[in-house]
Amino acid sequence: MATENYKLLKKESLPALFDKLTASGKTIYAPVKNGEKTEFDVVTKYSNDINDEYIQTVQSLKGTVFPKVEKLFDYKSDKTDTSIQEPDFSKFPQNVLWGLHPCDAAAFRPLDATFRWDYDDKYFLTRMKLTTVVGLSCSKHDDYCFCTSVDISPASSDGSDIMLTKNKAGDYLVEIVTEKGQEVYDMAKELFGEISDDKESYITDVPKKFDLNELNKNLDGSFEAPYWLAQSMRCIGCGACAYVCPTCTCFDLQDEGAANKGSRIKCWDSCGFGHFTLHTSGHNPRETQSQRWRQRILHKFSYMPDRIKVFGCMGCGRCSRACPVDMNISENLIKIMEEPKNE
Amino acid sequence: MARIGVFVCHCGENISATVDCGKVAQVTSDIPGVVVSVDYKYMCSDPGQTMIKEYIEKEKLTGVVVAACSPRMHEPTFRRACGEAGLNPFLCEMANVREHCSWVHDKNDVTTDKAIDIVRTLVEKVKRNEPLMPIKVPVTKTALVIGGGVAGIQSALDIANCGHKVIMVEKEPSIGGHMSQLSETFPTLDCSQCILTPRMVEVAQHPNITLYTYAEVESLDGFIGNFKVKIRKKAKSLDEKLCTGCGLCCTKCPVKNIPSEFDQGLSNRRAIYVPFPQAVPNKPVIDKEHCTYYIKGKCKVCEIVCPTKAIRFDQEDEIIEVEVGALVLATGFDIKRANFFPEYGYGKYKDVIDGLQFERIASASGPTLGEIRRPSDGQIPKKIVFLACAGSRDPAKGIEYCSKICCMYTAKHAILYKHKVHDGTAYIFYMDIRAAGKNYDEFTRRAIEEDGAKYIRGRVSRIYERDGKLIVVGADTLMNAKTVEIEADMVVLATAGVASPGAEELAQKLHVSYDQHKFFAEAHPKLRPVETNTAGIFLAGACQNVKDIPESVAQASGAAVKVCGLFSNDELTRDPSVAVVNRTAPPLFSTCVGCFLCQSVCPYQAIEKEEIKSRDGKILKTIAFVNPSVCQGCGTCVALCRSKSIDILGYTHKQVYAEVDALLNTL
Amino acid sequence: MNEFEPKVVAFVCNWCTYAGADLTGTSRIKYAPNVKIIRFPCTGRIDFMLILKAFAKGADGIIISGCHPNDCHYTSGNFHAKRRWMVFRTMLDFLGVDVNRITFSWVSAAEGARWAEIVNTTVDGIKKLGPYDNYRKMVNEETEVNNG
Amino acid sequence: MSNPNIYKPYLMKIDKVTEEAPFVKTFRLKFTNEEDAAKFNFKAGQFGEYSVAGEGESTFCVASSPTRDGYIECTFRETGRVTSALAGKEEGEIIGFRGPYGNTFPIDEWKGKNLLFIAGGIALPPMRCVIWNCLDLRENFKDFTIVYGAKTVNDLVYKHELKEWEERPDVKLITTVDPGGETPDWKGEIGFVPTVLEKAAPSADNTIAIVCGPPIMIKYTFPILEKLGFKDTDIFTTLENRMKCGFGKCGRCNVGKVYICKDGPVFTYAALKQLPAEY
Amino acid sequence: MDKLKQLAKELLSNNQVQIIVGYEEGTVGKARPAFISSPDQADTLIYDERCIHNLAVYLTQHKLPGNTKIAVIASFPVMKSIITLASEKQLDENFIKVIGISKDNNIIEFKDFADIERYINQQDLSFTPEEQALIDKIDAMSMEERWEYWQNEFSRCFKCYACRSACPMCYCTLCITDFNQPQWVSVPSHKLGNFEWHINRAMHLAGRCIGCDECSRACPLDLPINLLTKKLSMDIQKQFGYSAGQSLTEPYALSTYKPDDKETFIR
Numbered sequence A: 001m002a003t004e005n006y007k008l009l010k011k012e013s014l015p016a017l018f019d020k021l022t023a024s025g026k027t028i029y030a031p032v033k034n035g036e037k038t039e040f041d042v043v044t045k046y047s048n049d050i051n052d053e054y055i056q057t058v059q060s061l062k063g064t065v066f067p068k069v070e071k072l073f074d075y076k077s078d079k080t081d082t083s084i085q086e087p088d089f090s091k092f093p094q095n096v097l098w099g100l101h102p103c104d105a106a107a108f109r110p111l112d113a114t115f116r117w118d119y120d121d122k123y124f125l126t127r128m129k130l131t132t133v134v135g136l137s138c139s140k141h142d143d144y145c146f147c148t149s150v151d152i153s154p155a156s157s158d159g160s161d162i163m164l165t166k167n168k169a170g171d172y173l174v175e176i177v178t179e180k181g182q183e184v185y186d187m188a189k190e191l192f193g194e195i196s197d198d199k200e201s202y203i204t205d206v207p208k209k210f211d212l213n214e215l216n217k218n219l220d221g222s223f224e225a226p227y228w229l230a231q232s233m234r235c236i237g238c239g240a241c242a243y244v245c246p247t248c249t250c251f252d253l254q255d256e257g258a259a260n261k262g263s264r265i266k267c268w269d270s271c272g273f274g275h276f277t278l279h280t281s282g283h284n285p286r287e288t289q290s291q292r293w294r295q296r297i298l299h300k301f302s303y304m305p306d307r308i309k310v311f312g313c314m315g316c317g318r319c320s321r322a323c324p325v326d327m328n329i330s331e332n333l334i335k336i337m338e339e340p341k342n343e
Numbered sequence B: 001m002a003r004i005g006v007f008v009c010h011c012g013e014n015i016s017a018t019v020d021c022g023k024v025a026q027v028t029s030d031i032p033g034v035v036v037s038v039d040y041k042y043m044c045s046d047p048g049q050t051m052i053k054e055y056i057e058k059e060k061l062t063g064v065v066v067a068a069c070s071p072r073m074h075e076p077t078f079r080r081a082c083g084e085a086g087l088n089p090f091l092c093e094m095a096n097v098r099e100h101c102s103w104v105h106d107k108n109d110v111t112t113d114k115a116i117d118i119v120r121t122l123v124e125k126v127k128r129n130e131p132l133m134p135i136k137v138p139v140t141k142t143a144l145v146i147g148g149g150v151a152g153i154q155s156a157l158d159i160a161n162c163g164h165k166v167i168m169v170e171k172e173p174s175i176g177g178h179m180s181q182l183s184e185t186f187p188t189l190d191c192s193q194c195i196l197t198p199r200m201v202e203v204a205q206h207p208n209i210t211l212y213t214y215a216e217v218e219s220l221d222g223f224i225g226n227f228k229v230k231i232r233k234k235a236k237s238l239d240e241k242l243c244t245g246c247g248l249c250c251t252k253c254p255v256k257n258i259p260s261e262f263d264q265g266l267s268n269r270r271a272i273y274v275p276f277p278q279a280v281p282n283k284p285v286i287d288k289e290h291c292t293y294y295i296k297g298k299c300k301v302c303e304i305v306c307p308t309k310a311i312r313f314d315q316e317d318e319i320i321e322v323e324v325g326a327l328v329l330a331t332g333f334d335i336k337r338a339n340f341f342p343e344y345g346y347g348k349y350k351d352v353i354d355g356l357q358f359e360r361i362a363s364a365s366g367p368t369l370g371e372i373r374r375p376s377d378g379q380i381p382k383k384i385v386f387l388a389c390a391g392s393r394d395p396a397k398g399i400e401y402c403s404k405i406c407c408m409y410t411a412k413h414a415i416l417y418k419h420k421v422h423d424g425t426a427y428i429f430y431m432d433i434r435a436a437g438k439n440y441d442e443f444t445r446r447a448i449e450e451d452g453a454k455y456i457r458g459r460v461s462r463i464y465e466r467d468g469k470l471i472v473v474g475a476d477t478l479m480n481a482k483t484v485e486i487e488a489d490m491v492v493l494a495t496a497g498v499a500s501p502g503a504e505e506l507a508q509k510l511h512v513s514y515d516q517h518k519f520f521a522e523a524h525p526k527l528r529p530v531e532t533n534t535a536g537i538f539l540a541g542a543c544q545n546v547k548d549i550p551e552s553v554a555q556a557s558g559a560a561v562k563v564c565g566l567f568s569n570d571e572l573t574r575d576p577s578v579a580v581v582n583r584t585a586p587p588l589f590s591t592c593v594g595c596f597l598c599q600s601v602c603p604y605q606a607i608e609k610e611e612i613k614s615r616d617g618k619i620l621k622t623i624a625f626v627n628p629s630v631c632q633g634c635g636t637c638v639a640l641c642r643s644k645s646i647d648i649l650g651y652t653h654k655q656v657y658a659e660v661d662a663l664l665n666t667l
Numbered sequence C: 001m002n003e004f005e006p007k008v009v010a011f012v013c014n015w016c017t018y019a020g021a022d023l024t025g026t027s028r029i030k031y032a033p034n035v036k037i038i039r040f041p042c043t044g045r046i047d048f049m050l051i052l053k054a055f056a057k058g059a060d061g062i063i064i065s066g067c068h069p070n071d072c073h074y075t076s077g078n079f080h081a082k083r084r085w086m087v088f089r090t091m092l093d094f095l096g097v098d099v100n101r102i103t104f105s106w107v108s109a110a111e112g113a114r115w116a117e118i119v120n121t122t123v124d125g126i127k128k129l130g131p132y133d134n135y136r137k138m139v140n141e142e143t144e145v146n147n148g
Numbered sequence D: 001m002s003n004p005n006i007y008k009p010y011l012m013k014i015d016k017v018t019e020e021a022p023f024v025k026t027f028r029l030k031f032t033n034e035e036d037a038a039k040f041n042f043k044a045g046q047f048g049e050y051s052v053a054g055e056g057e058s059t060f061c062v063a064s065s066p067t068r069d070g071y072i073e074c075t076f077r078e079t080g081r082v083t084s085a086l087a088g089k090e091e092g093e094i095i096g097f098r099g100p101y102g103n104t105f106p107i108d109e110w111k112g113k114n115l116l117f118i119a120g121g122i123a124l125p126p127m128r129c130v131i132w133n134c135l136d137l138r139e140n141f142k143d144f145t146i147v148y149g150a151k152t153v154n155d156l157v158y159k160h161e162l163k164e165w166e167e168r169p170d171v172k173l174i175t176t177v178d179p180g181g182e183t184p185d186w187k188g189e190i191g192f193v194p195t196v197l198e199k200a201a202p203s204a205d206n207t208i209a210i211v212c213g214p215p216i217m218i219k220y221t222f223p224i225l226e227k228l229g230f231k232d233t234d235i236f237t238t239l240e241n242r243m244k245c246g247f248g249k250c251g252r253c254n255v256g257k258v259y260i261c262k263d264g265p266v267f268t269y270a271a272l273k274q275l276p277a278e279y
Numbered sequence E: 001m002d003k004l005k006q007l008a009k010e011l012l013s014n015n016q017v018q019i020i021v022g023y024e025e026g027t028v029g030k031a032r033p034a035f036i037s038s039p040d041q042a043d044t045l046i047y048d049e050r051c052i053h054n055l056a057v058y059l060t061q062h063k064l065p066g067n068t069k070i071a072v073i074a075s076f077p078v079m080k081s082i083i084t085l086a087s088e089k090q091l092d093e094n095f096i097k098v099i100g101i102s103k104d105n106n107i108i109e110f111k112d113f114a115d116i117e118r119y120i121n122q123q124d125l126s127f128t129p130e131e132q133a134l135i136d137k138i139d140a141m142s143m144e145e146r147w148e149y150w151q152n153e154f155s156r157c158f159k160c161y162a163c164r165s166a167c168p169m170c171y172c173t174l175c176i177t178d179f180n181q182p183q184w185v186s187v188p189s190h191k192l193g194n195f196e197w198h199i200n201r202a203m204h205l206a207g208r209c210i211g212c213d214e215c216s217r218a219c220p221l222d223l224p225i226n227l228l229t230k231k232l233s234m235d236i237q238k239q240f241g242y243s244a245g246q247s248l249t250e251p252y253a254l255s256t257y258k259p260d261d262k263e264t265f266i267r
């Protein structure tokens, strides 16, 4: 790849940048080392625990825009009157998500598409609007990663507002991708320099395991395919995969509190749960785990691209890492690709 | 749609003195679902009740909360009133603002607020109450009495005389139990058999009593009012209809050396035998274990001699099934025997005997025809030592309880001995003399004072033989634990009374509880001493605990009254507050997963298995089922069930949850 | 500021403690009004979840009381209850729940004075412990954004 | 409002409660806020999320006709947490409603046709909306036939309206109850809906059939309609799948690619045939 | 383990069982549960120290076809699970063949469940010092510290229920968390909801937990929730002398009692 021009952010400038962001009222999430593991956490200052060479966290940052539990509104009511108190949307936090890998940054696309589909979800969209994504190219990967198979590259800046790539010296090559990115840059111009370099050379090489569009075609008419059952035998139907996934959006609406006061809450749910689709009558359209596994795959790789024009998988491999019984998604997708197409 | 009426009672001034009843009514009228809330001086008075009834009709109330005294006081009153107004009585609840509020707190706002909270809680509960119907179960008016000792006999006769059918099952060839073995009885010293035999005959002849001797209960199913019992009639090898009881067979049987159970091994019987002359029924049975024909395949002497050809060698055990509405357990007790007292040489020395053996020796119908002669050589013992508490109250032997009868019968034995052997000396080792009972203490004093029994307070450590004498070594605790040694001709051990041998097994068959000593457990030690935990099964006599005859008979009559009380109804009406296992739409059918952990917590064995079957009879699921006729509504199962599959009517999850919520929500 | 008045819920069985509390009333023995009673058929019916629910709904303390051992109207409900509490209490303690806020007691139908005493000592004890803020904090936790 | 909150319900006052059958009630609901009322409109077949504070939301179709202004109605059966709580509400109390969601019956396209309504049990509500809508525009349509069945006489909902329809000369109403469900004075048919339908044999010519009912009834009714000559594009029905949001986000109701909340609940038999078995 | 493969082949080819639940090579160096239904698949079976999943969980998931005989490869925890499940009437002995694997990796063929019971009772069932140490560490904390510790841990939980799904003893078709009238356990994964969930889980497994640690292993967020049930197991063993998975017939610790159960806190 050719050499290009980048802004340069020196390693030493990071503390100052973080201080500025914090001072401007932003909440910063960054990948923080904790023993063997690295997980996203809120930080107010730059520290050496912030890991810019992690492979992947267990949990994504989905929760910053689609919290695992979100209060929609409070209500109060008595015998004759009821009132609803919405949250103050203007008080929603201004988040800077620091150091997400391209898969995670890209994951906001399907979230956005879902929460915008015909009906705008004010909660999500407000949070998203207040969020600045600082992406980080991947210098490492593991066998679970398969971003290249879902048309994302370890260096792609799609979904990020600012894109960082760490160079040999440990400094960052910076791309300003969006206006929001520009704002951050403008806020701390003095910390940035200029450099020209070839960022591709610092990036890990993730092998491509399958072709996304081929897969999409293969899935057409696969509804009755026998492989769903074969693949899902071991699946124990927990929600681990969906809960770590940066793009899964299934949720539940619940009331909490008593009749006179309380709140309505939106909280994560998973299509893998047996009672997810259970009718009150006892009938369950997705009664078996294989039907639910099929829903998971088809939703991401067939229904979403069809209905909202975006795939529901970013190749981060989280679900495969988290699954207690090794339901490795890319392995299964490859197997589906290998199936003779049933015409 | 909830339409609740709240009725706040002043109870004269009992409530209104500290609680602002008007305010309670006013505030509670704002609770959603409350359509009327009023206060009144005396709710339980006629006008008060009429007011409630009128509101029920006028306001079409779906629930009533009476804020007044304790429900333990007036719940029936107000529920009846509601019922009369056409509201299901179980849709009425009481808020206890008197005992739990006005009487225990001072007059102030806090007290009024508490009253309001109590009402609110009950309003939320009653909103979730369901109309309940009292449970009705038909009653089969036949009783089964198990055990034909004096207790069983008494119960059977009492019940039969009330006009109900009774089936009696006795495992021995004759009824009579231990009492028939006794010589004379304390404290009156009347002849045991003389008073018992007529009653035994009455049992046999009573038109309402069906007697099965040589029979045992095989299994029990069902529940109060509706038991199904399988009875095993052991083969007697005899056609009882043909047998006239002439006894010829028993005299001709060549097997002569079987120790007689009735005489406690002090005499012998034949292989075909009647246990004792007054036996009821007075017909023999063949003891298959000892009969030569059954052992070797030949003999048949009895068959040959029988004038009516009543012997049936090919007879087999027969299982009959009967339906009964109640059971009386009267299987009695037993006493500890050989092996249990190696230190006393019991079983080793022929002249160390137990109390029952002494009874036989003292009995006019016994092996010695009532003369006190010792087993070894038939000599009349001149010095005789009685040991009370042989095994009883002895934790080391595992029997920490008092056998209750020994003190008395030992005194009796001493008296009987002195009456028969005037020059003899009776020594009695005892721990304490327990003689509580009408004329009991007088009786023991008589033994000491009139009949000169020598009471020594202390334990016997050892008995051994020396020169044909039994040396009894003990300590006299009243004499500074001085060692006492007595050269006795005979020793009688008042061995501990214990549960009858098959008690545990029987209890398990019948699902009644039993204590650690295998005596059957009463439902409540004070208030329900003749009932078991299993509704419809009652206790009589020594099977519950060792007792003497008067106590056994009294309890037996008590049990009979319980049975007759039960039988005085064609149907049983039970509190509908029972547990139910939920049912849901298929394919789940119920959230119960059939772990049956609930089964073992239920104190009443009310939980059964229910199979849910498809149309073609395939078992789809096995779930728990609570038999509403048996469940007493304690709810112990409810709190155990993890998946919340059992609920208890009247105290449902929804109800109690709402109560907790309401009580705290606005506090 | 007023003195802290704790909210205490009592779960009692119908046959012994409820009747015992009735006797307290009949005997006109005064006790702290902070305690409110919910009636159960038997201690065996009391689900541990109700205890948690009471805390969640704002109770500062809880009394659970039934018949003395061997006196259970249903013979063994209280024995079962006792075992469950032994286990449940261990659990609560292990989780850092303040088990001193739960009084377990046996109060018979004849022990009216004892009921008053149990209530008063419980209320005093909880006054000393103060409001159950830890639990309240957990309940009132804002369901706001977090990273997971 | 420029940026409405799609989760926020309208507050509705219960104006009238009608007990239809055991465990089945109809609520007439009025907006507590005039502005909301003025802006609100819906079409036959659409549904909404009804909520009880503290208990949650639950999905029912709007059972009243869009031609009747100023209120909406819903008919529901008490089955679970929310519906039980709803059933406990009285006139004058407030509940929440958000909607309308979903597609509609193409009533405009039915002009000049015969209409055949076939309903079973509690499934009459979605149908009732269309029936009244069409009756209010009666002149647009030709023959008007309603076949309605329930388990027992007691289970028939909208009893007063059934009477009204029965008495109207321009409506042919056939009611039926399952064998064994009749009362001594029952005058209607006895038999299952499909059987009664087959017997009545309405003409398929220029006729639109609208079928709502329990899955088992629908399953047996479609073949009979086809046998009678109905085209699958002329047969309409509604589908129900569990849903939370009502607008295609919560992930429950889809049947393959099709979202019942957005692409439904109204489907033609022809469309149904294309769907995988996931409802 | 050639013997294992051999045995599997035999069982399948003479139709003694139709399915074998065992382990196979997974991805990225993991082992994972496998379902073998024909002799030629048997070669994929493995057994080594990576094979830690408690396979008993599959015996109550009604995914396996009914009326077929199933063989299951059973490490020690699996054996204990099977005994507990059988004592709770969840397994039909006639349809389950248990291929035990001893601690030193030898195959044990069990005749019946009673046979397993016997085997279990010959093993050392005490808690390891490591397990004890983990519990002791928490026990040693002050009440406030314990509260903080668990609040912290629970606040991470997002209620994916992997812990429940992975536990063989959590076989309820409708878990208490799915029960909504009343809503015993708050659905959302906020602090209270999580707290309620974890107490419930622990109490429901009190004395039933066989100590396989599968729950915390399954937890993607590594919550040490196995300590809760372990603590209770220890306590119940100490107080009532009961340990799960030891007996087919002995009543479960919390569905029985002894009149002389000793406690110190009831007034």
Ligand SMILES: Cc1cc2nc3c(=O)[nH]c(=O)nc-3n(C[C@H](O)[C@H](O)[C@H](O)COP(=O)(O)OP(=O)(O)OC[C@H]3O[C@@H](n4cnc5c(N)ncnc54)[C@H](O)[C@@H]3O)c2cc1C
Pocket (backbone or CB within 6 Å): B146, B147, B148, B149, B150, B151, B152, B169, B170, B171, B172, B174, B175, B176, B177, B178, B179, B182, B184, B185, B186, B187, B215, B216, B217, B330, B331, B332, B333, B334, B335, B355, B356, B359, B405, B409, B412, B500, B502, B506, B540, B541, B542, B543, B547, B548, B549, B550, B552
């Ligand atoms: C040595 C001695 C002296 C005594 N002296 C006196 C005295 O002087 N005064 C006095 O008041 N009391 C005396 N007693 C006590 C007296 O014997 C008992 O109170 C009395 O026998 C109790 O009667 P019961 O019917 O309960 O039991 P039992 O007499 O034991 O009768 C039980 C009957 O049930 C039958 N049975 C047992 N199990 C079964 C079964 N599974 N199925 C069917 N039938 C079964 C037995 O065969 C027996 O016939 C004395 C006891 C002893 C041991």
Ligand SMILES: Cc1cc2nc3c(=O)[nH]c(=O)nc-3n(C[C@H](O)[C@H](O)[C@H](O)COP(=O)(O)OP(=O)(O)OC[C@H]3O[C@@H](n4cnc5c(N)ncnc54)[C@H](O)[C@@H]3O)c2cc1C
Pocket (backbone or CB within 6 Å): A275, A278, A279, A280, D047, D056, D057, D058, D059, D060, D061, D062, D063, D075, D076, D077, D078, D079, D080, D081, D082, D083, D084, D122, D125, D126, D239, D240, D241, D242, D243, D265, E177, E178, E179, E180
């Ligand atoms: C388009 C459409 C139109 C409908 N129209 C009507 C109509 O007009 N009239 C009518 O009566 N019905 C209608 N229904 C059906 C109706 O929505 C359900 O019967 C109703 O929602 C059940 O009510 P519930 O909330 O009381 O039940 P519950 O089952 O108690 O539901 C309460 C909530 O708890 C949750 N829940 C329920 N069961 C479980 C479980 N097993 N595990 C975990 N959580 C659970 C659910 O999320 C539910 O929202 C319609 C459904 C749809 C999709």
Ligand code: SF4
Pocket (backbone or CB within 6 Å): A234, A235, A236, A237, A238, A239, A240, A241, A242, A272, A322, A323, A324, A325, A326, A327, E162
């Ligand atoms: S695929 Fe794995 S993580 Fe997902 S539900 Fe199944 S077992 Fe759980």
Ligand code: SF4
Pocket (backbone or CB within 6 Å): A241, A244, A245, A246, A247, A248, A300, A312, A313, A314, A315, A316, A317, A318, A319, A320, A329
């Ligand atoms: S499906 Fe799996 S790999 Fe894809 S984005 Fe979700 S967690 Fe990552």
Ligand code: SF4
Pocket (backbone or CB within 6 Å): B581, B591, B592, B593, B594, B595, B596, B597, B598, B599, B623, B624, B640, B641, B642, B643, B644, B645, B646
């Ligand atoms: S009711 Fe509960 S405890 Fe009893 S068998 Fe069913 S699930 Fe088990």
Ligand code: SF4
Pocket (backbone or CB within 6 Å): B578, B579, B601, B602, B603, B604, B605, B606, B607, B626, B630, B631, B632, B633, B634, B635, B636, B637, B638, B648
């Ligand atoms: S409520 Fe009590 S008596 Fe009734 S079934 Fe349950 S445990 Fe048995």
Ligand code: SF4
Pocket (backbone or CB within 6 Å): E156, E157, E158, E159, E160, E161, E162, E163, E164, E215, E218, E219, E220, E221, E222, E223, E225
């Ligand atoms: S597996 Fe972990 S995150 Fe999931 S519910 Fe259990 S404890 Fe919570």
Ligand code: SF4
Pocket (backbone or CB within 6 Å): B642, B643, E164, E169, E170, E171, E172, E174, E175, E176, E177, E200, E201, E204, E205
């Ligand atoms: S947590 Fe309790 S109710 Fe839920 S599955 Fe486990 S044991 Fe059953």
